[in-house]
Amino acid sequence: MTASVRWGILGTGRIARDFANALKDVPDAVLAGVGSRSLDSARSFTDEFGGAAYGSYEALVAAGDIDLVYVGTPHPAHAGNVRLALEAGKGVLCEKPFTLNRREAEPLVALARDKKLFLMEAMWTRFMPALAEVRRIVASGEIGAVSQLSADFGFTSDAGPEHRLFDPALGGGALLDIGIYPLSIAAALLGPVESVLAQAAIGPTGVDEQTTFLLRHRGGGLSTCACSLRARTPGELTLSGALGHVRMNGMFHRARNVTVTTAAGARTVETPYLGNGYVHEVIEAQRCWREGLVESPGMPHDETLALMGVMDAIRRQVGVQYAADAADAVA
Structure with a gap:
């Protein structure tokens, strides 16, 4: 080696x-x-x-x-x-x-x-120190039994219909490009997704330009997630429990600190963020x-497969289809 x-x-x-x-x-x-x-x-x-x-x-x-x-x-x-x-x-x-x-x-x-x-x-x-710190806080019991999460990721794009973000032939749409971020981290913190309800705004090219979805996780936890190519959203994530909540500050996929809030007050923990995230x-x-x-x-294989299945379900609900979804598509 x-x-x-x-x-x-x-x-x-x-x-x-x-x-x-x-x-x-x-x-x-x-x-x-x-x-x-x-x-x-x-x-x-x-x-x-x-x-x-x-x-x-x-x-x-x-x-x-x-x-x-x-x-x-x-x-x-x-x-x-x-x-x-x-x-x-x-x-x-x-x-x-x-x-x-x-x-x-x-x-x-x-x-x-x-x-x-x-x-x-x-x-x-999945490998950011900020996420590891959130998990440590949850495991400590400081915010109690967690049951709810909210996360969003959105930016505005003025690209033309031929751009990959809006071209269905290139797998365009908010969900696959950025919706996977809140979906994946919600599953990481609340567990496997058991059911999903989704709504979307479909653009003229037939792809979702913004999508929101409600997830029920194994164990009963709920998460609300949103992604958008039309709105510049805060990009924050908040995980709430019986005794308080923890927030990944700034845009959660680039979080450099997390804040814990309980009845006793709030405290912020600094967490490293290396390079450009990759x-x-x-x-x-x-x-x-x-x-x-x-x-x-x-980021195990079974979870990647499960999350791909959740996105399949979301797209079926909102009416977004790609050529690869055809019954005779070759894997």
């Missing part, structure tokens, strides 16, 4: 660039290669960030000096790209949403397990890969 973990990045868009910047902040991470459908695009990327340039995804995953592959391509490409990397024997960290639906996700998990290769959904909030998932993926794990205990 090498001292450093050698990463390959599949894709050269904004998210891939953010991930490459994060690798700079992880001392034992190395960007070994970047794959694009265009060699010129890959070379432009590596001129800035380093690593070898590959003019195809196939060439990247076949490279012998790459340990883990980060999939940062558009949503509809995730399933095929993850399969490509796994079949080449590479561990994979796949950007959220993991796939377009649960049916696409299931065979990927099965393949990773069969080949004993690491596979994880790239959800950095650093947290990089550290976890490397830890798991080095230990020979197939999945992360913080």
Whole structure:
């Protein structure tokens, strides 16, 4: 095993660039290669960030000096790209949403397990110290038995209908792009989702431009979640119990502190936040890969599949469908 973990990045868009910047902040991470459908695009990327340039995804995953592959391509490409990397024997960290639906996700998990290769959904909030602190506070009993959570994530976009955010052919819509954040953290704190009720505002291209959903969790807890491409929301998360509540301050996916409020008063706890956020998932993926794990205990396969199923249910309720949802779609 090498001292450093050698990463390959599949894709050269904004998210891939953010991930490459994060690798700079992880001392034992190395960007070994970047794959694009265009060699010129890959070379432009590596001129800035380093690593070898590959003019195809196939060439990247076949490279012998790459340990883990980060999939940062558009949503509809995730399933095929993850399969490509796994079949080449590479561990994979796949950007959220993991796939377009649960049916696409299931065979990927099965393949990773069969080949004993690491596979994880790239959800950095699961590994933030702020979330760990919230869990510690809950476990201490300070806010009593928790039963309710609220979380939102929204920004305004003036992009045209051809942009990936609004194009159904590219898996557009608020839910898959940013709704997964409040959904995932709600499940992390209140447990598995047993039922969901959703409402959405559907835009002219047929995707959800804002969605709200109410979740009932195993054990009876309730959470209200919202996502929007029309409104700049606070992006906060509050978890409430019988004795008080704890809030992840600022935008919860970038929280640098949490505030606990009870009858005795309020106190704020500072929590580290590394780099641009992606650093947290990089550290976890490397830890798991080095230990020979197939999945992360913080973002296990079964939970990724369950949350994909919840988003499938939400989209059915609000009337958003993608080509991959067709009965004859191939996973």
